[in-house]
Amino acid sequence: MKKEANIDWGNLGFSYIKTDYRYVSKWKDGKWDEGILTKDNTLTISEGSPALHYGQQCFEGLKAYRTKSGKIQLFRVDENAKRMNRSAANLLMPEIPVEKFIDACKKVIKANEHFVPPYGTGATLYIRPFLIGVGDNIGVHPASEYIFSVFCMPVGPYFKGGLKPVNFMIADFDRAAPRGTGSIKVGGNYAASLTPHKIAVEKGFADCIYLDPATQSKIEEVGAANFFGITKNNEFVTPFSPSILPSITKYSLLHIAENYLDLKVFERDVFIDNLSEFAEAGACGTAAVITPIGGIEYKNKLHVFYSTEEPGPITKKLYDILYSIQFGDIEGPEGWIFEV
Ligand SMILES: Cc1ncc(COP(=O)(O)O)c(C=O)c1O
Numbered sequence: 602m603k604k605e606a607n608i609d610w611g612n613l614g615f616s617y618i619k620t621d622y623r624y625v626s627k628w629k630d631g632k633w634d635e636g637i638l639t640k641d642n643t644l645t646i647s648e649g650s651p652a653l654h655y656g657q658q659c660f661e662g663l664k665a666y667r668t669k670s671g672k673i674q675l676f677r678v679d680e681n682a683k684r685m686n687r688s689a690a691n692l693l694m695p696e697i698p699v700e701k702f703i704d705a706c707k708k709v710i711k712a713n714e715h716f717v718p719p720y721g722t723g724a725t726l727y728i729r730p731f732l733i734g735v736g737d738n739i740g741v742h743p744a745s746e747y748i749f750s751v752f753c754m755p756v757g758p759y760f761k762g763g764l765k766p767v768n769f770m771i772a773d774f775d776r777a778a779p780r781g782t783g784s785i786k787v788g789g790n791y792a793a794s795l796t797p798h799k800i801a802v803e804k805g806f807a808d809c810i811y812l813d814p815a816t817q818s819k820i821e822e823v824g825a826a827n828f829f830g831i832t833k834n835n836e837f838v839t840p841f842s843p844s845i846l847p848s849i850t851k852y853s854l855l856h857i858a859e860n861y862l863d864l865k866v867f868e869r870d871v872f873i874d875n876l877s878e879f880a881e882a883g884a885c886g887t888a889a890v891i892t893p894i895g896g897i898e899y900k901n902k903l904h905v906f907y908s909t910e911e912p913g914p915i916t917k918k919l920y921d922i923l924y925s926i927q928f929g930d931i932e933g934p935e936g937w938i939f940e941v
Contacts, residue, residue, distance in 0.1 A: 615757065657733070663677075664728065669928075678706055687784075727756040830881065833879070
């Protein structure tokens with residue numbers, strides 16, 4: 602009989618749960634080893650590791666979904682692999698072959714299969730691949746050795762309440778510089794977001810939204826999700842900027858909006874002084890899925906989009922289609938789904 606994890610699937614938050622196995626592979630002398638699955642959730646690394654001092658590390662986040670028939674599937678994992686390699690290249694770290702990345706994710710999911718939440722609970726298995734520069738070092742230069750690891754845990758909604766709208770405030774800080782590391786998934790960006798996030802939560806907001814660092818006039822993104830708006834003319838609009846993380850969910854929604862809902866779609870500037878062009882707004886990402894934005898506080902005024910109580914109709918339609926593709930209720934575009 603299959604082992605069942607003793608978890609209250611319907612009440613999961615987004616927090617660490619130790620699962621049974623994780624994958625660890627090491628890079629040394631110019632090549633990756635085979636990698637192993639291990640029960641040990643700790644890493645022993647040199648105190649001089651560049652990941653510890655100079656932030657030479659990057660990571661990814663994706664989910665495995667249990668379908669109605671009990672199968673497990675991944676959503677666009679190849680895009681996570683490619684993004685991880687863009688992050689790695691930017692920080693002078695070795696690339697991970699896309700096949701190795703996908704294989705590591707699948708191995709971890711299979712080894713922890715009993716932690717994949719049942720269909721219908723809304724919960725998923727969150728997968729966290731990461732790459733760190735390690736080894737004896739003290740100067741600011743790239744590491745001589747690297748560790749690539751993948752671990753996972755069951756999660757519920759990132760923002761409490763699922764499809765219930767949340768409010769955000771405009772941050773008084775920048776998370777990235779115009780020509781910095783905003784478009785790659787590296788820890789430094791998130792370190793910079795800790796204080797603004799704390800301030801936002803203390804003021805009663807779910808998180809903050811960052812403006813473009815050069816002019817402070819355009820919306821960039823939420824702390825851990827991209828922004829989109831639906832204009833009063835039914836266009837799907839999302840910011841275009843070199844310093845935001847290219848969200849895989851966002852690009853999926855651009856496709857869904859255009860091809861399933863027949864909306865015109867635009868990646869373009871979104872001016873904070875022109876929020877009234879939008880009838881609805883939302884935050885999108887792997888963890889956030891689609892979280893409707895009730896309102897945004899800017900200069901002490903809360904600008905409400907559709908409602909602070911319920912999602913707008915187009916936001917809801919986008920959510921339903923994305924969710925149905927991810928959980929296998931409807932077929933997605935070719936190449937989006939990877940069976941485990
Ligand atoms: C800063 C930031 N923006 C956007 C996203 C959403 O990206 P994705 O849809 O690829 O998960 C994330 C989460 O990965 C993020 O951390």
